[in-house]
Amino acid sequence: DGGITQSPKYLFRKEGQNVTLSCEQNLNHDAMYWYRQDPGQGLRLIYYSQIVNDFQKGDIAEGYSVSREKKESFPLTVTSAQKNPTAFYLCASSTWTSKETQYFGPGTRLLVL
Amino acid sequence: GQQLNQSPQSMFIQEGEDVSMNCTSSSIFNTWLWYKQDPGEGPVLLIALYKAGELTSNGRLTAQFGTTRKDSFLNISASIPSDVGIYFCAGQRRPGNTGKLIFGQGTTLQVKP
Numbered sequence: 001d002g003g004i005t006q007s008p009k010y011l012f013r014k015e016g017q018n019v020t021l022s023c024e025q026n027l028n029h030d031a032m033y034w035y036r037q038d039p040g041q042g043l044r045l046i047y048y049s050q051i052v053n054d055f056q057k058g059d060i061a062e063g064y065s066v067s068r069e070k071k072e073s074f075p076l077t078v079t080s081a082q083k084n085p086t087a088f089y090l091c092a093s094s095t096w097t098s099k100e101t102q103y104f105g106p107g108t109r110l111l112v113l
Numbered sequence: 114g115q116q117l118n119q120s121p122q123s124m125f126i127q128e129g130e131d132v133s134m135n136c137t138s139s140s141i142f143n144t145w146l147w148y149k150q151d152p153g154e155g156p157v158l159l160i161a162l163y164k165a166g167e168l169t170s171n172g173r174l175t176a177q178f179g180t181t182r183k184d185s186f187l188n189i190s191a192s193i194p195s196d197v198g199i200y201f202c203a204g205q206r207r208p209g210n211t212g213k214l215i216f217g218q219g220t221t222l223q224v225k226p
Contacts, residue, residue: 004155006155031212033212040218040219041218041219042117042119042201042203042216042217042218042219043156043201043203043214043216044216045213045214048212048213050212058213088153090155090156092155094212099205099212100143100144100146100161100205100212100214101144101146101158101161102146102158102212102214103158104148104155104156104157104158105155106154106155107153107154107155109153
């Protein structure tokens with residue numbers, strides 16, 4: 001089945017630690033996105049990539065980093081510089097011609113110990 | 114970053130009732146989307162709207178792209194218990210096809226059997 005997978009479902013981070021969230025898609029989509037969701041709020045864009053080896057900052061990129069070495073994969077690293085990382089992280093993808101029609105993965109919940 | 118004004122914030126209705134929710138913005142949008150999110154899961158795309166005045170249905174769901182291009186509406190007819198969840202509107206401002214969506218804060222729907 002085609003779709004977007006995110007792993008792990010739950011992730012725990014210790015103080016000063018970097019953690020990486022995985023996002024893989026087999027939809028042959030060109031564009032991929034990372035969003036952060038906090039309780040009672042809508043989604044906020046962290047980073048997005050329209051093509052392999054290229055990505056742009058979203059509205060809340062500070063403390064995060066990404067890479068796009070393969071079309072299928074768009075991992076997100078939450079660095080120690082992100083002081084409030086506890087949130088639900090969602091990955092999405094879309095085609096090149098219809099970037100606004102985005103399909104989401106199941107999400108990763110990040111908790112700080 | 115800007116967020117859309119989505120209302121109501123929450124609704125508690127009886128099974129069988131119809132539901133209406135809306136999203137407004139001070140900016141013009143060229144695309145409106147409606148998503149549903151179950152607890153702990155990623156949002157699922159319900160309806161996408163691409164033209165002002167467009168009215169689109171998906172089963173018991175009907176959504177409209179406002180003629181001013183600054184609002185959108187979602188109606189659910191004859192609600193059932195599985196309609197429970199959080200409904201988000203999202204939009205892309207002109208100029209188009211950047212992939213940068215802006216999300217509303219969500220409408221939490223609860224249905225009493």
